[in-house]
Amino acid sequence: MTGSSTQGIKTVLHPVSDLARAKAVYAALLGVPPQADSAYYVGFEAEGQHIGLVPGGGPQGMSSPVAYWHVEDIEAKLAEVTAAGATVKEAPHEVGVGRMVATVTDPDGNVLGLIQDR
Template sequence: MTAASTWGIKTVLYPVSDLATAKRVYAALLGLPPQTDGTYYVGFETEGQHIGLVPGGGPQGMTAPVAYWHVSDIEAKLAELTAAGATVKEPVRDVGEGRRVATVTDLDGNVLGLLQDR
């Protein structure tokens, strides 16, 4: 198993139906404007935490917030999770700038996100 000190939840993505309104709500909550502001994604960075807004759940079809565990080796962690009984929901894919993501579900259908930065 990988040591706990090499990973952690640093990213949470929220599916939203109205990006403009959600952007205003989260900006008010966090007290700062988004650092990434596009029609397909809005992202906020605060104190080492990334909060992302994904219109319509994005291509991954999110229906609830997903916490992304930052890992140093996404392929190894994905293999470890599936060996332990998780099911791959979304295989590893590059989302730009060397950032790779994947999701799995546990036995109860909870979605767990994995994220590896370059």
């Protein structure tokens, strides 16, 4: 298969209903305090993984955890996975300086995330 390479799952976002309670649970589970802590997002870095907590599923309306694959070229990878049968759910957009994200659904409706850091 040709196209952009995938660097693996390094980020998983979890929708939460009570950010304070979830933050306490994940801090205990991971053994580290959050590195990002705001009213709209709490993020932990542990063992090379990023675990994010998104209150109410955020603007993207997440209803279950979403794993994000880190890719070198988000547009190329998006073209590859849609050609293979995925459907774009959330088009690529910037969420931080130099970070682009997008989501697709597989043929069974599972949400898959893509992240590109510039």
